[in-house]
Amino acid sequence: MQATFILYILAAFACAVCNGAAAVLQKVGADTQKITTSFTLKFATSLLRNWPYVLGIFLDVAAWIFTLIAVHGLPLFVVQPIIAFSVVITVFIERFAFKRRLGRKTIFAIGLIIIGLLAIALQSTVEHSMTIRGVGFWIIILAPLFLGIIGTVLVKVSARYATVALAAVAGTAFGSVAISGRILNFSQPYWHIVYSPVFLALIVYGLVGIATFTVALQRERASVVTAAMITFETLIPIAVGAKLLGDVPKNGSWFLVVIGASIAAVGTIVISISNTDEPNGTQNSVEQ
Numbered sequence: 001m002q003a004t005f006i007l008y009i010l011a012a013f014a015c016a017v018c019n020g021a022a023a024v025l026q027k028v029g030a031d032t033q034k035i036t037t038s039f040t041l042k043f044a045t046s047l048l049r050n051w052p053y054v055l056g057i058f059l060d061v062a063a064w065i066f067t068l069i070a071v072h073g074l075p076l077f078v079v080q081p082i083i084a085f086s087v088v089i090t091v092f093i094e095r096f097a098f099k100r101r102l103g104r105k106t107i108f109a110i111g112l113i114i115i116g117l118l119a120i121a122l123q124s125t126v127e128h129s130m131t132i133r134g135v136g137f138w139i140i141i142l143a144p145l146f147l148g149i150i151g152t153v154l155v156k157v158s159a160r161y162a163t164v165a166l167a168a169v170a171g172t173a174f175g176s177v178a179i180s181g182r183i184l185n186f187s188q189p190y191w192h193i194v195y196s197p198v199f200l201a202l203i204v205y206g207l208v209g210i211a212t213f214t215v216a217l218q219r220e221r222a223s224v225v226t227a228a229m230i231t232f233e234t235l236i237p238i239a240v241g242a243k244l245l246g247d248v249p250k251n252g253s254w255f256l257v258v259i260g261a262s263i264a265a266v267g268t269i270v271i272s273i274s275n276t277d278e279p280n281g282t283q284n285s286v287e288q
Helices: 002-030 041-047 051-073 076-083 086-097 104-121 135-154 160-183 190-195 197-219 222-244 254-273
Strands: none
Touching: 002 051, 002 076, 002 086, 002 197, 002 222, 051 076, 051 160, 051 197, 076 104, 076 160, 076 222, 076 254, 086 104, 086 222, 104 254, 135 160, 135 197, 160 197, 160 222, 190 197, 197 222, 222 254
């Protein structure tokens, strides 16, 4: 049991590493393209000819696989805050790739995130996949279509609030990948999974997340977009897991989970609003 638990934890951290690295690579790829105001086939094909962006997509796929492993055995209130660690990975990669020194606020924020994640992890227990029926099931199946519509509207708006909203849509979509993975039935022959409406919804969630995340990356630096995205990717699955999937912390200690999640959230917000790079005491953000 202990070895299995460690495997699930490692899968969640592997997802965070893949997501964090993918964000930087996709930022590099997105910056080579003219800022788009619509999701077009031309925009998609031009990105798919850019090797950093394609490598980022491969890392996203790996992250989805690690997510499916993690949510199959851990409650979402544990998996999602660990995946939120990807914002730290993004900051560090930006720091070394672009030769920038981390500011004190960023270092402080990273410390908060680590402390918050440790507090949550200590309250975790091994869980199993769940089955949802009725209205909840159809909301999960149909929600990616609504997210796609919202994203299509937001991409036409150039204001900064629209960029943050696109990151929020991406976070909601990526968080829903974890929710879908939690309710996906693995007991049947694995090849039957491709016929499952839950699996199809999972794929659409991923595509919506990648599309909206890419456009947001064109308009803002990767660490800021990732931080905004992570907030929604973390909070929504935690709420759904507690309300619908029976996620319960060890000894029912929700207070400690809330404290840990709050600490990690504060750290994420600090990263998103502060200078993540301070070479020679001046700001030098990733250029758009």
